[in-house]
Every structure is written in structure tokens, then in C-alpha cells.
Amino acid sequence: MDQFWQSVSAVDITPASAIFRIILSLLLGSCIGIERKRKGQMAGLRTFSLISMGACIAMMLSIYVCQETVGPLRGDPSRIAAQVLSGIGFLGAGAIIQMKGSVRGLTTAAGIWIIATIGMSVGCGLYMLSAVSTVLVLFVLTLLEKIEHRVNVGNEARTIRLKVKGIVKSIEPYKHVLSNFNIHLSKVYVEYDYDKEETRLNLLVLIHEPGDMIDVFDALHDVMPTISISLSNQADLS
Numbered sequence: 001m002d003q004f005w006q007s008v009s010a011v012d013i014t015p016a017s018a019i020f021r022i023i024l025s026l027l028l029g030s031c032i033g034i035e036r037k038r039k040g041q042m043a044g045l046r047t048f049s050l051i052s053m054g055a056c057i058a059m060m061l062s063i064y065v066c067q068e069t070v071g072p073l074r075g076d077p078s079r080i081a082a083q084v085l086s087g088i089g090f091l092g093a094g095a096i097i098q099m100k101g102s103v104r105g106l107t108t109a110a111g112i113w114i115i116a117t118i119g120m121s122v123g124c125g126l127y128m129l130s131a132v133s134t135v136l137v138l139f140v141l142t143l144l145e146k147i148e149h150r151v152n153v154g155n156e157a158r159t160i161r162l163k164v165k166g167i168v169k170s171i172e173p174y175k176h177v178l179s180n181f182n183i184h185l186s187k188v189y190v191e192y193d194y195d196k197e198e199t200r201l202n203l204l205v206l207i208h209e210p211g212d213m214i215d216v217f218d219a220l221h222d223v224m225p226t227i228s229i230s231l232s233n234q235a236d237l238s
Contacts, residue, residue: 009125013064017125025056025122028134029115035141041108043091051091051112052119058084059123081120088116111137157186159232160203160216165225167192168199173223181216183207198227 008020029052030045037044062080092109114137122130168190175185189202217229 009127012067013060018060021056021060021122021125022053024127024130025052025119028052028118028122028130031134032111032115032137032141035138036108036111039141041105043108043112048111048115051088052115052122055081055084055088055116055119056123059120063124081123084116084120085113088113107141111141156207158205158207160201160205160220161228161230161232162199162201162203162220163227163229164199164201165227166197166199167194168201168224171201174201174203174220177219177223178203178205178216180219183216 004016007014007016010017026049029049033043033045033048036048059081065080092112114133118130118133118137121133171185171188171190178185184206185203186206187204189204191200192198193200213231220226220229
């Protein structure tokens with residue numbers, strides 16, 4: 001066992017150490033990929049595994065080139081590896097989805113970037129650093145998310161847009177409905193159309209989980225006869 005550990009921990013790239021590092025990078029990437037797939041993200045198990053292995057191989061290539069040519073002390077093992085982080089930026093950008101001004105996938109994009117650095121650290125033989133980093137990433141993606149929701153720092157800003165028949169003279173009934181659903185009303189923008197006897201309301205709210213809003217819409221509709229109602233990003237106030 002000691003002999004095996006010495007062979008895979010050697011600074012020089014050997015067949016045994018290379019295979020061990022690739023397998024370890026695969027396992028570490030899989031751990032984070034499984035967590036992302038559980039959250040319904042497009043980048044999941046296979047994506048994170050391939051990124052981790054690719055970064056590991058790039059790092060080993062950097063070391064091996066110097067090892068077999070000018071020597072590790074005279075070469076620059078960071079040249080090939082430095083390009084990995086630049087290339088990973090394109091993959092991260094692909095994981096970010098923008099729809100009607102609402103951005104999704106930033107956490108996955110950050111995960112793609114950090115799993116590449118973990119793969120590179122495995123390629124350098126920094127096994128303990130890689131393992132601890134993976135555990136910390138999983139901690140951030142799981143436990144910190146629960147803490148974030150519990151202390152309400154994960155609320156998302158949205159705009160509920162209503163077109164109401166008649167002139168709304170008090171916002172309190174709407175505020176009461178929103179509070180019943182644990183939705184915080186931040187600001188209110190009102191536009192009156194006296195010719196048509198209509199009111200347009202833009203309610204800027206903080207929503208914990210902007211998922212199923214059907215019950216919220218139904219309750220808001222009961223306040224006054226409502227022509228239309230929709231949920232949009234905070235920046236969309238048109």
C-alpha cells in the first residue's frame with residue numbers, strides 16, 4: 001500500500017499516477033455533477049465528470065511536457081493549464097440562461113469553473129486539496145442553500161403586473177394577500193386610465209420560491225375584477 005501511494009504521489013507523471021489522477025478527477029467531478037442534476041440543471045453528472053477529467057489531463061500534459069523536455073524546474077507547467085480556465089469560461093457562459101431578463105444557471109456556471117480547478121489540482125497531485133475542495137463545494141450547494149432560504153437571503157425580486165377594472169384607491173388589500181403567501185411587497189407603481197376606468201399596478205415583490213403562482217394570482221384576482229395578471233422580472237416594468 002505504501003509503495004502504491006508513493007507511486008501515485010510522485011511529482012513525475014507515471015502511468016500509475018496518471019491513471020489514478022484521472023479516476024480521482026472523475027469521481028470528484030461526479031459528486032458535484034450528481035448534485036447539479038438533482039437540482040434539474042442541464043449540466044450534470046457527465047458534464048462535470050468530463051470537465052474535471054479534461055482539466056486533470058491538461059494539467060498532467062503541462063507537467064509531462066516539461067518533465068520530458070527541459071525539465072520541471074526549467075519549464076513552465078502553467079502554460080497549457082492556463083488555457084483551461086479561459087476555455088471553461090465558454091462552457092460556463094453556455095450554462096447561463098437568460099429569459100425575459102431573468103438569469104438562471106449562475107451557480108452551475110460557477111460550479112463548472114471550480115470543478116475545472118479541482119481537476120487541475122488533481123492533475124498536480126494535490127489529492128487532499130482536491131477532496132476537501134469537493135466537500136466544501138457540496139457544502140455550499142446543499143447546506144448553504146438551506147441556510148440561505150431559512151434566513152430569507154435567497155428571495156428573488158419580481159414584478160407582479162395587474163390590469164384591474166376600476167380605480168384602485170388602496171393597496172392594502174393587495175399587500176394583505178401577498179403577506180398571506182409570505183411575499184414581501186417592496187414598491188408599488190400605479191397608472192390610472194380614467195377614460196377606460198382601469199388601473200395598472202406594478203407590484204415589486206420579493207418572492208422566496210417563484211414557482212407555482214396560481215394560488216397567488218387567484219387571490220389577487222379576488223381583490224378587484226382583474227383583466228390580466230402576470231409575473232415578470234423586476235426590470236420589466238413596461
